[in-house]
Amino acid sequence: MVAVLFSTTIGLKCEKHEIVVECSGCEADCNNLQKVCPLVCNGIKACQCQTNFARDLTTKKCVPISQCKKSKTKREVDPCAAITCDAEEFCKAFYVPCVVAPCPKIGQCMPKRIERG
Known part of the structure; x- marks a missing residue:
């Protein structure tokens, strides 16, 4: 069994736990897991975190949602x-x-x- 570390499309290489999307709004990040955004389809491909992953704004990497630090004051x-x-x-x-x-x-x-x- 081979693990896929990168998702690619012509001219675009995504990092681990990212996928190439054609239609995107905004992706969830560890500071805001509940983002609600319009879906934008403009023909421009982009890398976005996979399902059940969120962007860590410190490292800029996609991490499992369970690794996002929980806010105790929210x-x-x-x-x-x-x-x-x-x-x-x-x-x-x-x-x-x-x-x-x-x-x-x-x-x-x-x-x-x-x-x-």
């Missing part, structure tokens, strides 16, 4: 705290799809159910 923020809904609505938090878990939540106003007797 707390989950209630996404509904900054949203004001109408009287007939309530705020519900939803997870946003993302590449690297845990995914962030957003708040959205939803209609209240009306009980009928």
